[in-house]
Amino acid sequence: MGKMILDGEIVDNGWQRFEPGQLEEDGQSLPENQPVIVPLAYWQAHRDTLLEREAPVGVCLEPGEEPADLAADLPHLPLVAIHFPAFKDGRGYSYARELRSRYRFTGEVRAVGDVLQDQLFYMHRVGFNAFEVRADRDIHEALENGLRPFSVTYQGDVHDPRPIYRRRQELEQA
Amino acid sequence: MYVYQDYDQRLLEERVAQYRDQTRRYLAGQLSEDEFLVLRLQNGLYIQRYAPMLRISVPYGLLSSEQVRTLAKVVREYDKGFCHVSTRQNIQLNWPEVQDVPDILAELASVQMHAIQTSGNCIRNITTDEYAGVNPKEIEDPRPWCEIIRQWATFNPEFAYLPRKFKIAVNAVPDADPALIGVHDIGVKVIHNDAGETGFQVWAGGGLGRTPMTGQVIGEFVPWQHLLAYLEAILRVYNKYGNRDNKFKARIKILVKALGAEKYRELTEAEFAELKDGPMTLTEEEVARIQGCFTEPAYRDDVDSGVLDKALQENRAFNRWYHTNTRAHKRDGYRSVTLTLKKTGRIPGDVSDEQLEAIADLADRYSFGELRNTHQQNMVLSDVATDDLFELWEKLDALGMATPNLGLLTDIVACPGGDLCALANAKSVPVAEGIQRRFDDMDYVHDLGPLDINISGCMNACGHHHIGHIGILGVDKKGKEFYQITLGGRGDKLSRIGEKMGPSFESYEVTDVIEKIINVYVDKRLENEPFIDTYERIGMEPFKEHVYG
Numbered sequence: 255m256g257k258m259i260l261d262g263e264i265v266d267n268g269w270q271r272f273e274p275g276q277l278e279e280d281g282q283s284l285p286e287n288q289p290v291i292v293p294l295a296y297w298q299a300h301r302d303t304l305l306e307r308e309a310p311v312g313v314c315l316e317p318g319e320e321p322a323d324l325a326a327d328l329p330h331l332p333l334v335a336i337h338f339p340a341f342k343d344g345r346g347y348s349y350a351r352e353l354r355s356r357y358r359f360t361g362e363v364r365a366v367g368d369v370l371q372d373q374l375f376y377m378h379r380v381g382f383n384a385f386e387v388r389a390d391r392d393i394h395e396a397l398e399n400g401l402r403p404f405s406v407t408y409q410g411d412v413h414d415p416r417p418i419y420r421r422r423q424e425l426e427q428a
Numbered sequence: 429m430y431v432y433q434d435y436d437q438r439l440l441e442e443r444v445a446q447y448r449d450q451t452r453r454y455l456a457g458q459l460s461e462d463e464f465l466v467l468r469l470q471n472g473l474y475i476q477r478y479a480p481m482l483r484i485s486v487p488y489g490l491l492s493s494e495q496v497r498t499l500a501k502v503v504r505e506y507d508k509g510f511c512h513v514s515t516r517q518n519i520q521l522n523w524p525e526v527q528d529v530p531d532i533l534a535e536l537a538s539v540q541m542h543a544i545q546t547s548g549n550c551i552r553n554i555t556t557d558e559y560a561g562v563n564p565k566e567i568e569d570p571r572p573w574c575e576i577i578r579q580w581a582t583f584n585p586e587f588a589y590l591p592r593k594f595k596i597a598v599n600a601v602p603d604a605d606p607a608l609i610g611v612h613d614i615g616v617k618v619i620h621n622d623a624g625e626t627g628f629q630v631w632a633g634g635g636l637g638r639t640p641m642t643g644q645v646i647g648e649f650v651p652w653q654h655l656l657a658y659l660e661a662i663l664r665v666y667n668k669y670g671n672r673d674n675k676f677k678a679r680i681k682i683l684v685k686a687l688g689a690e691k692y693r694e695l696t697e698a699e700f701a702e703l704k705d706g707p708m709t710l711t712e713e714e715v716a717r718i719q720g721c722f723t724e725p726a727y728r729d730d731v732d733s734g735v736l737d738k739a740l741q742e743n744r745a746f747n748r749w750y751h752t753n754t755r756a757h758k759r760d761g762y763r764s765v766t767l768t769l770k771k772t773g774r775i776p777g778d779v780s781d782e783q784l785e786a787i788a789d790l791a792d793r794y795s796f797g798e799l800r801n802t803h804q805q806n807m808v809l810s811d812v813a814t815d816d817l818f819e820l821w822e823k824l825d826a827l828g829m830a831t832p833n834l835g836l837l838t839d840i841v842a843c844p845g846g847d848l849c850a851l852a853n854a855k856s857v858p859v860a861e862g863i864q865r866r867f868d869d870m871d872y873v874h875d876l877g878p879l880d881i882n883i884s885g886c887m888n889a890c891g892h893h894h895i896g897h898i899g900i901l902g903v904d905k906k907g908k909e910f911y912q913i914t915l916g917g918r919g920d921k922l923s924r925i926g927e928k929m930g931p932s933f934e935s936y937e938v939t940d941v942i943e944k945i946i947n948v949y950v951d952k953r954l955e956n957e958p959f960i961d962t963y964e965r966i967g968m969e970p971f972k973e974h975v976y977g
Contacts (some may be wrong), residue, residue, distance in 0.1 A: 320668065340551070342466055344589025348667045351586055356702060370466055372450065372459075376585035403446040404438040408579040415707040417580070418435065419714045 257393050259374075259385040260362070262401065264393055267386060270365060271314060271335065272296070285309075291335050291364075294319045297327070305330060317345045317371065319357075321334070321352045338367035347380045354381035354412040356418050374400035379411035429490050429798060430575045430721045432540045439582075440537040443544060447471055448530035455527060470588065472518075472546030473529055477850045482521045482529060483546040484536060488556045488574040488598075489517030494800060498539045500784035503653065506532050511784075513769060515841060515892050516595070517555050517801040518546055523846050541882045544582060549590045551581035551663075555597045557606035558766075558802035561722060562810045564758045568626065570600040570607075570618055571653065572718040576710065577616070580656045587663050591670030592678035594663070595635075603921065608803065610634050610642040610923030611895060613680045614662060619649065626652045632662055632692065633684030636889035640925045641681050644689040646696055652715070654700070657708045661699035665692065673815040706827040724759075725796035727812055731761030735815035735869040746821050748874065751831040754817065763817060765795075765809045766802070767829040768839055772864040774828075775857050776842045777805030786827050790822055794820050803892070804841050804880075835945075838864045841892055845885030846903065846909070852885030852937070854902025854909035862939040867946075876946065879959045880919065895919035897960045898945060899926045900938065911938050915945070915971060917964050927968055930976055942974055948974045 258267040271291040275386070277284070284290050289310040297304060297313045304311045312333030313324060324334065334353060336346040346365065353359040364384035365377050374385055378401055387393045410416045447467075454464040468840045472483035475909050484499070491499075499519060503511045506528050512520040519945075524532060536542055545552055554574045560771040561569040577596060581587070587594070599607040600618035609615025615631035627649045634643030651949075662680075669687075671677040684692050740747045754763040767787065779787075787807065791799050794816050795809035802808055807829075812820060824830035833839045840863060843849065845856030860883055867873050882896030886903075893899035899914035917926025933941055948971050953962045963971070 265808075317672070341463070342589055342592075344549075344587070344670055345668055345672070347586045347589065348664050351664075370463065372463070373589075376583075376588055379585035399449065404439060404583065406435045406442065407585075408439075408582055409584055410707050411585060417708065419717070420707060420711070423713070424910045 256386070256389060258364075259384050259387060259393065259397050259401075262397070264397060269310075269312065274316060283314070289333075291333065291366075294323060297324075301327070312362070315346075315349055317343050321349050321357055326355055328353075328357050328361075331359075331361055333362040333364060333384075334359065335366045337366040338365060338369060341368040341370055341373055347376065350377070350381040351412060355415075371378070371396035371400035375403050379407070379413070381412040429492060429571075430487070433515075437537075437540065438517045440540065440542050443542060443669060444530060444533045444537050447533060450529065451620060462717065462938045468526075469527075469535075470545055470550055471529070472543035473526070475526075475549065475850070476522070476848055477846075478848065479523045480526055480529075481848070482524045482532065482970075483514065484519040484521070484541060484543050485546045485553050486518050486541075486801050487578050488554055488560065488569065488571055489558055489803075491570075491799045491801065492539075493797040493799065495541055496784050496788040496791070498535060498541070500781040500788070502532055502535055503784065504781040509781050510778050512775070512777075512844060513779065513801045513805045513807065513891055515803045515805060515843070516546075516553050517558070517588065517803055518553055519801070520844070520845070521566075527780055547593070548588075549592050549594075550586065550588050551590075551594045553595075554581065554609055555595070555600060555612075555803060558800045558806075558808050559606070559755060559764050559810065560600070560800075562757050562759070562762070562764055563606075564599060564756050565602070565604065566600040566618075567602060567620055568618055569719070570598040570602055570723055571722050572715065573616065573618060573628075573652075574598050575718050575721070576655065576715070577659065580659070587667060590663075590667055591672050592675065594666075594680065596659070605859070605919065605923050608892075608895065608919050608923050611636055611640070611919070611925075612643065614659065615643050616659075617657070621649060628652070628655055628658075630658055630662070631713065633681040633689070634923070635679050635681040636892060636894050636925075637679065638676055638887045639679075639681065640889070641685065641923065642923055643656065643681070644684060644692075644926060645695060646684075646689060646693050653709050653712060654704055657701055657703035657706065658696070660703055660708065661696045662692075662883070664699050665695045669695075697847050713877075720887060725798075725811055727759050727762060727811070731813045732815045733761065736817055739818035743818070745825075745832075745866050746818055749821055749825075749830055749872075750817065752832040752836065752874070753830070753834045754812075757811070759811075761814055763812055763814055765812045765817070765820065765824075765945040766834045767809065767824060768831045768834050769806050769829065770833060770839050770864075771828050771831050772838065772868065773861060775844070776840055776860055779807070783827055786823075787829075790820065790823060803844040803903060804835075804839065806839070831871065833873060834878070835866050835878050836873050837876055837881060838873055840864065840881045840883060841896070842883040843885050843890035845883070845891075849885060849890075851888055852902060853887075853904035854885050854911065856883040856885040856902060859900060859902075859935065859938055861918035863942055866939045876950070877956075877958045878920075880917075881942070882917070892919065893917070894925045895923055896926065898942065905932070905972075907934050911935065913938075913945075913975075915968060916960070918960060920960070929968065929972055944975050945971055
């Protein structure tokens with residue numbers, strides 16, 4: 255079982271994630287008692303069956319698949335993963351932000367794929383709380399140095415939507 | 429200028445530490461080339477033809493004399509004694525070592541400078557009119573808005589991995605485009621409504637590069653409180669839908685064109701509706717705080733106009749420089765002075781450590797300790813009393829920075845080109861020099877009047893060739909350097925993309941071609957008619973006939 259970062263701690267990754275097309279191609283069925291993360295298309299095709307499962311189901315969005323495609327289902331989902339095929343593809347940042355700010359999604363938002371130390375801070379600010387750091391990298395160093403390189407942020411974010419001047423102003427007035 | 433608070437300074441220091449660690453991990457083999465590439469680019473570091481290039485951010489072109497002295501020190505210690513003013517009002521070092529960059533950044537951070545987001549697919553340096561704050565034609569000072577945008581853009585977590593680079597410019601001058609907002613990813617025009625309230629006309633989808641085009645109005649009047657929410661809405665649409673498969677189709681201009689301005693506006697408005705009136709809404713208090721950083725300096729009331737009048741009558745060279753290189757000022761008795769970095773034989777925009785130190789001293793002595801970089805690769809002392817002008821001119825002349833050619837043919841804008849840049853298809857500096865040498869008669873250059881020549885060594889268009897009245901673009905044809913000429917571009921009253929004249933030329937032909945173009949102009953011009961007006965009146969054909977005929 256791989257390790258991952260969840261809410262600022264290193265934990266075992268108990269979820270099994272399936273790539274788009276993987277379940278269909280392998281003719282595989284989902285492991286019954288394990289939490290799984292399925293592709294959006296699979297979720298859409300098997301929604302009713304999946305909702306009846308006892309073990310939790312999460313959905314993974316690929317770039318180009320927006321939270322809007324999943325909006326109605328969000329109340330049923332404990333987890334939404336966002337896949338970064340390459341860390342340079344920044345669409346997932348807007349998706350995470352939308353999940354949190356627009357759809358008020360309170361479950362786990364997990365970054366999967368090309369997830370590296372130097373992007374964790376931004377990812378955390380836009381709403382990710384779980385990170386499957388790429389397996390060939392030191393997850394301890396990523397946690398230690400990647401999540402909080404800055405104590406100062408100008409803009410608001412999903413944790414505190416106020417820009418710095420509002421935060422300071424309210425601090426002074428308090 | 430903007431006064432750093434404790435937290436602004438802390439941010440820079442944390443950035444230095446972060447980048448130092450990234451460099452360490454790269455040199456230790458813990459970061460791949462490709463991973464470090466993206467990180468170093470977001471810090472302005474390119475690996476160039478012979479050495480790395482570090483682009484230092486100069487927000488909206490504004491510098492203090494203290495910053496300029498530190499730049500001089502950095503240039504001397506870490507480079508070869510020269511730096512380069514870029515067309516984004518930034519400063520470039522051409523010979524730093526990768527392992528020295530963290531130390532350079534630490535040095536820069538001590539005077540509130542950095543290289544944050546000067547490259548990479550993120551929001552770049554915000555630019556504006558180099559005469560901002562002193563331009564008598566502006567409706568208000570655009571710099572506070574630039575600073576507000578800068579802070580929002582700095583380490584914005586959502587927009588660090590955009591499809592492509594993203595440039596924003598702000599203009600507050602009606603009926604002119606000194607900041608080139610028409611050719612920016614986003615152009616922000618400061619306007620006032622009938623009630624006298626400040627708002628912004630927001631353009632999107634302009635750009636130079638491979639597919640040049642002017643932007644379209646997306647927001648007709650965005651009230652000032654909502655500036656950042658509106659920009660964020662435009663950016664989110666771009667981040668989600670911009671092309672990521674082909675870097676040549678990845679700029680926002682391609683998306684705006686593909687969707688149409690109407691659809692882009694609709695998507696933006698939908699995002700904006702959610703953000704509007706939220707915590708991003710600017711407060712009067714915060715805007716006032718930022719505006720308070722850009723107050724008028726202590727102008728003198730006793731400027732003696734007789735001193736200037738006398739010097740203008742007595743010294744012809746000074747007179748010419750005054751009429752060419754100084755500009756009207758909001759305040760009576762003051763002028764803005766442009767130091768042209770375009771002396772023949774020097775790389776356009778290059779300035780040495782010694783010159784930087786001298787300029788810093790002149791800024792302290794004559795212009796309240798501030799300087800600006802211009803997108804035409806010159807520097808400006810913005811607040812000089814007219815009774816100081818003659819004395820200043822003498823000192824500038826001794827430094828080789830009083831060439832009276834601002835806005836004239838020899839004030840050529842050129843990227844570093846193939847001599848230094850790894851992206852370039854062709855050299856640009858020798859082409860500029862060839863033209864400057866051919867037109868070495870300053871009387872003739874003055875007789876020709878306003879004329880922008882812009883040279884880029886490749887279609888990335890760092891030399892802004894599309895908006896030159898005469899544009900020169902270096903292209904590669906089977907390993908040989910060729911140059912394509914465009915005419916009719918503008919970056920003055922408005923931004924307009926020039927038209928290609930015809931087949932390209934070999935490097936030895938370029939100067940002759942420029943001369944032929946000029947000859948057509950001289951032959952056809954009406955009295956006092958500048959080149960660009962003649963071109964717009966008579967069109968491309970006469971030029972084409974004479975050049976190719």
